[in-house]
Amino acid sequence: MVKRFEMSMMGEMKFFLGLQVNQFSDGIFLNQSKYILDILKRFGMKNCDTVPTPMVEQAKLKLDLVGKLVDHTDYRSMIGSLMYATSSRPDIMFVTYMCARYQANPNEHHVSSIKGSFVISKGLLI
Structure with a gap:
């Protein structure tokens, strides 16, 4: 490839498309801990307590037009951030896609x- 294209070595890869890349002798490992911390900060949850599961057992999400509605934009932004994660x-x-059903x-x-x-994402970073 070097014969056909001009290339240069820029050092060991640390980030690629928002993924952190850790290269060791026994393998290459990818994680998104920096991204998770950034979205926690963006949505004001940096100091939240952790929980063992992402959703309460047997929780039932349903379309509830009587409950207090929230801003669609913020909710959709949260969904999009978690879909990337x-x-x-x-x-x-599972919980991300269950909640994505109620974006309207x-x-x-x-x-x-x-x-x-x-x-739960924060809890697995600690």
Whole structure:
């Protein structure tokens, strides 16, 4: 490849498309801990307590037009941030996609459910 293209060595890769890259003799490891900390900070959850699971057992999310509605933009931003994080965190995938179903009319219950994914993500960083 060097014969055909001009190339230069820029050192060991540390980040690639938002993923942290750690290269060791026994393998290459990817994580998104910096990204998770950034989204926790963006949504004001940097100092939140951790929980063992991303969603309360047997929690039922449903369309509730009576509950207090929340800002669609913030809710959708939370969903989008977590959808990107699911590439390295399959444990938050179920609750993220369950909450994504209610983007048209999210209420406080949906927001608290999606925040559970942020909290579990933080817990696995510590």
